Amino acid sequence: MHTDTLPRSWRLRGPERGAGWLAGAALIALAVLLPLGALAWQALHADLSHWSHLARYVLPQALANTAMLLAGVGVLVTLLGTGAAWLVTAYEFPSRRILTWALLLPLAVPTYIIAFAYLDLLHPIGPIQTAIRALLGYDSPREFRLPDLRSIHGAIFVLGFVLYPYVYLSTRVMFMTQAASLLEAARTLGAGRVGVFVRVALPLARPAIAVGASLALLETLNDIGASEFLGVQTLTVSVYTTWITRSDLASAAQIALTMLVIVVALILLERHGRKRQRYANTQRMRPMQPRRLRGGAALLAVVLGWIPVLLGFVAPAWYLLVETYKRLHLVGGVSHQLLNGLSNTLIVAFTATVVTLGCGLVVAWAGRSLRESARFNPGRACGRIASLGYAVPGTVLAIGLLMPFTWIDRQLGTVFGLQGLLLMGSMGALVCAYTMRFLAVSVGGIEAGLSRIPPSLEQASRLLGESASGTLRRVHLPLLRPALAAGALLVFVDAMKELPATLLLRPLNFETLATWLYAEAARGTYEEGAVAALAIVLAGLLPVILLARTNLKMGH
Amino acid sequence: MPDLLELDRIHLAYDTPQGLRPVVQDLSLTLPAGHIGCLLGESGCGKTTILRAIAGFEPVRAGHIALDGTVISSPSVQVAPELRRVGMMFQDYALFPHLTAAQNVAFGLRKLGKAQRAARVREMLDMVGLSASADSYPHEISGGQQQRVALARALAPSPDLLLLDEPFSNLDVDTRERLAFEVRDILKSTGHTAILVTHNQAEAFAIADRIGVMSDGKIVQWDTPYNLHHHPADGFVRDFVRREALTAQRQQAYARGM
Numbered sequence: 001m002h003t004d005t006l007p008r009s010w011r012l013r014g015p016e017r018g019a020g021w022l023a024g025a026a027l028i029a030l031a032v033l034l035p036l037g038a039l040a041w042q043a044l045h046a047d048l049s050h051w052s053h054l055a056r057y058v059l060p061q062a063l064a065n066t067a068m069l070l071a072g073v074g075v076l077v078t079l080l081g082t083g084a085a086w087l088v089t090a091y092e093f094p095s096r097r098i099l100t101w102a103l104l105l106p107l108a109v110p111t112y113i114i115a116f117a118y119l120d121l122l123h124p125i126g127p128i129q130t131a132i133r134a135l136l137g138y139d140s141p142r143e144f145r146l147p148d149l150r151s152i153h154g155a156i157f158v159l160g161f162v163l164y165p166y167v168y169l170s171t172r173v174m175f176m177t178q179a180a181s182l183l184e185a186a187r188t189l190g191a192g193r194v195g196v197f198v199r200v201a202l203p204l205a206r207p208a209i210a211v212g213a214s215l216a217l218l219e220t221l222n223d224i225g226a227s228e229f230l231g232v233q234t235l236t237v238s239v240y241t242t243w244i245t246r247s248d249l250a251s252a253a254q255i256a257l258t259m260l261v262i263v264v265a266l267i268l269l270e271r272h273g274r275k276r277q278r279y280a281n282t283q284r285m286r287p288m289q290p291r292r293l294r295g296g297a298a299l300l301a302v303v304l305g306w307i308p309v310l311l312g313f314v315a316p317a318w319y320l321l322v323e324t325y326k327r328l329h330l331v332g333g334v335s336h337q338l339l340n341g342l343s344n345t346l347i348v349a350f351t352a353t354v355v356t357l358g359c360g361l362v363v364a365w366a367g368r369s370l371r372e373s374a375r376f377n378p379g380r381a382c383g384r385i386a387s388l389g390y391a392v393p394g395t396v397l398a399i400g401l402l403m404p405f406t407w408i409d410r411q412l413g414t415v416f417g418l419q420g421l422l423l424m425g426s427m428g429a430l431v432c433a434y435t436m437r438f439l440a441v442s443v444g445g446i447e448a449g450l451s452r453i454p455p456s457l458e459q460a461s462r463l464l465g466e467s468a469s470g471t472l473r474r475v476h477l478p479l480l481r482p483a484l485a486a487g488a489l490l491v492f493v494d495a496m497k498e499l500p501a502t503l504l505l506r507p508l509n510f511e512t513l514a515t516w517l518y519a520e521a522a523r524g525t526y527e528e529g530a531v532a533a534l535a536i537v538l539a540g541l542l543p544v545i546l547l548a549r550t551n552l553k554m555g556h
Numbered sequence: 557m558p559d560l561l562e563l564d565r566i567h568l569a570y571d572t573p574q575g576l577r578p579v580v581q582d583l584s585l586t587l588p589a590g591h592i593g594c595l596l597g598e599s600g601c602g603k604t605t606i607l608r609a610i611a612g613f614e615p616v617r618a619g620h621i622a623l624d625g626t627v628i629s630s631p632s633v634q635v636a637p638e639l640r641r642v643g644m645m646f647q648d649y650a651l652f653p654h655l656t657a658a659q660n661v662a663f664g665l666r667k668l669g670k671a672q673r674a675a676r677v678r679e680m681l682d683m684v685g686l687s688a689s690a691d692s693y694p695h696e697i698s699g700g701q702q703q704r705v706a707l708a709r710a711l712a713p714s715p716d717l718l719l720l721d722e723p724f725s726n727l728d729v730d731t732r733e734r735l736a737f738e739v740r741d742i743l744k745s746t747g748h749t750a751i752l753v754t755h756n757q758a759e760a761f762a763i764a765d766r767i768g769v770m771s772d773g774k775i776v777q778w779d780t781p782y783n784l785h786h787h788p789a790d791g792f793v794r795d796f797v798r799r800e801a802l803t804a805q806r807q808q809a810y811a812r813g814m
Contacts, residue, residue: 376571456650462637463611463644464664465713474663478654 021468025366025382028359032386032436035400036260042403043257046250054251059258062238066262068152069159069227069234070217076160077216078209080308081167085205086197089175092290093301099309101548104169106162106312108540110497112225112514113533114158116521117316119229120323122149155230161312163219167212173551174208175201193291210273214266221262222393224500225514229521235259236500239395243504249402256396267391317537323530338528341516342535348427348512349495352434356491357484359386359435360442365472368450368458383447387440394500397433401505405429421507429505434495441494442487449483450476486546493543497536558625560589560749561610561717566619566629568605568773576617579605580773584619587751587766592743594752594760596796597770603753607719610751611644612637624716643715647722649706651694657681657705658690664713680708683742700731707739711748718743718750724759736762757797769793 088100106114121128124141138144148154186200227234235255243252293301328334363386366379389397409421423429453476461471477484499514506515513532520529568580580602587593595603608614609629610621620630623642628635643664651660658677665673681687684704689697694705703723710718723739724732740763743750754760760767761781768775769784769792777789788794 454648454650456646456648457652459611459613459637460644460646460650460709461652461663463640463642463715464709465638465666466663467636467638475652475654 021362021366022379022382024362025379025386028363028439029382029385031432032389032439034404035397035436036392037400038403039253039256039260039396039400042250042253046254051251051254054254058238058242058251059255062233062235062255063258065152065232066221066235066259069155069232070220070262072152072156073159073163073220074213074217076156077164077167078213080160080164081169081212081216082171082202082205082209084164084168084305084308085172085175086201087301087305088290089172090193090197090201090290091301092292093298093305095302096290096305099305100172102309102313103305104165104544104548105309105314105541107165107547108537108544109162109313109316110225110499110514110536110540111159111162111219111223112229112499112518112521113320113537114162114312114316115155115226115229116517116529116533117319118149118154118158119521120526121315121319122146150229150231152232155227155232158226158230159220159223161308163216164308164312166216166219167209169547169551170208170212171205174205207273207276210269210276214270214273217266218263218391218393221259221266222395222500224395224503225518225521228518235262236393236395239399240500240503243399243402249399252399256399259393259396263391263393263396317534320530320534320537323526324534327528327531334531335528337511338516338531341511341513341532344427344510345496345512345514348430348434349492351427352431352438352495353488353492355431356435356438356442356495357446357488359439360446360487361472361484363439363443364446364450365476367447368455383443387443389436390438390440392437394433394437394498394502395504397437398501398504401429401433401436405432405505424505425507427507427510429507430502433501433505434491434498437498437501438491438494441490445483445487445490446480449480453479486550489546490543493539496539558589559586560591560624561585561587561593561751562622563606563610564619564622566606566609566621567617568602568609568614569617578773580609582619583773583775585768585775585778587749589749590747591765592740592750592752592763593766593768594754594764595768595770595775596754596757596760598755601770602773603770604721607644607721607751607753610717611642611719612640641713641716642719643710643713643717644719644721645703645706645710645723647725649694649702649726651702651705651709653694656691656693657686657697660694660705661709661712663709676712680712681705683711683746684708699727700735703727703735707742711742711746716749718748720750720752722754723752724754724756732756733758733762739763769796771796 084103088096088103109117120126123129124145129141129144129146132146133139133141133144136144149157182204183196183200186196191199221236223234224236224240227237228240235258239252239255239259242248242255363379363383367377367383368379392400405423406421409423409425412422423432457475457479458468458471461475462468466474496512497514498512499518502512502515503518506512511519513536517529517532517536520526520532563583563585565582565584566580567578567582569576569578571577583606585593595606597603605614609616612629612635615634616629616631618631620627620633622628623640627633628640651657652663655663658681661677661680662673665676668676677690678687681690684707686697686701686704686708689701689705694702697705703726706723720739724736727735736759752760752763764781766778767781767784768778770776771792777784777793779787779789784793784797788797
């Protein structure tokens, strides 16, 4: 009965030695860290003349713009999101149920599309301003015009109206799960409706607001299209132009690194909010009884409630529909380039979805624990790191990937004698970037799915002679199918919409719907941009429906 | 009769932020082939951890576990669960929800040919009296039936040792007792060796040939049911057995509506 008489394989195959899975997860986590490391290396190894130039001419303005944009968007999304959530939670009025999920619709409109739509809608000779002039009796834009949208205020307006759903969603869920008993207690203690909101609901919702607002601000930081169209020189735009027009990678990396500081601050804000939410969530869920509004009050609630939906979704979507119709009617079809862009988009988004789900599965599976007694779980840690990409703005990620990808391409060229650029010259670079950026979505979804499968199922399977991988294939994969489908949908649509990283990493002459739209808008030729934008918005509606069904329980 | 299972001075512990927290210390027991053993104790006494260590889900910090004369767990050896030839019936049954009863039973029979596998599944379902529910999914059958499917599934690959973790705790009192006797009959007729973990003394006495009364990570007495009753090793065992007997009587009285 001595251990050295045992077959060797027995000693190697312990339950925790899922070494292959863990190695895979570690590799993926490292890959996500790679662009950040490359970025830091590049920024710190540039000579200081770059930095002093940046510090004097580029950074102050870009920093000020970015700070103003973040502050403005932060205030706007908090007001709109929290206000809307409270309105549909505390009051009953006509159309409230539809409004509850309609308030999510602006999520389907990417920031660059709403800016694109409003630039045309609010053009001095566009439909809205013309209508206003007709109403007021002016005949020329010289006599009357609205303030120019192409300003920081315009940017705050368009971003705020598509990003508020992040705050709406988190605070709405919070009000639904928490509010009832506490708010009723406050009422019995003599607080009025307004008093309850200010003294109880708002403080309760603060963690949820922090989570939602930080996500909205990460999106703001990620945005390149809206700021560019509206002429706001943000940090993101500076990174892009520094690299594209001046080919100065070192300076671009230095600005990108500055952005990462803001990202870290936002992640900390989000983590802080989530930590506090966890304590709050221990209470039992009981929806609060909304108060029925009548007459003028009901009308006011309807108007207030629908304004964000109208401005953030209906107006731009309607504009895109009309323009698409006009275009198709006029020309009778779409151009070859647009179809090409569509097929590129679908192919690259599909590939990225498959890769992202595959990586997500490896990371999530490596992070499960078969042993209950273990304290530190290295797989879990890999999952945390691998999920960081969601917070890194696409432009920053792309700048960080440029150098490693170029290096890999060169190595592949010398080692295998390959001609051309394997990664940068193909969709490979895009697929990698999308995977890193959206891995959090798939890891999170699969981890949630796994957590709903009792651990005893894996133990039973293992004791029935199945290996860890066999268990994944025969037991967990079939049970994970809904989680995988939801994850696939979210990743696919995110990849379809992605603009900032795509602009930097796509091969020459390779257009996706998003870059096609960007090019059209940048040229000022609006011809087919609306068609591309409509396709993206329609695809974007799918995850919104999914979100409404899972998070807001539309049915009841 | 040779001992099939041997636990030799094993130590089990959990990793906590404060360091290792010992759960089981210096515990030894042996079980001859064909016998049914039972670990009896309050929740938190470490009995389930022992079962998980025998199954291979928890590492042994000191001592060793041997099955049929081969060390399967020690600080330097840990045979993977799937290679141990140990079957287990779980407290929540752990039936695969996407597979029918027959497919669940067939899960561990992949090495058999198709015809042999089908025959074995039929044989096992017959044994537990569930041939009629072969094509039902777990959520379509009752708790007692799920229990039997779990037993059939665990026994189908003919494991050397069967582990039962609180197998009857999710059932109502009447079904519990009937099934306990039924399980004993099945195990005895097939000659399986088994270890049961429970906090219910009636269950233990209904099934087991050997019972270990546990307290605080130690076995106070490892003996036959008869000896536990008539020759308790100390006051703790005596009190425990009596108290449990009273509770069991009271439960039966309630169940009969008195």
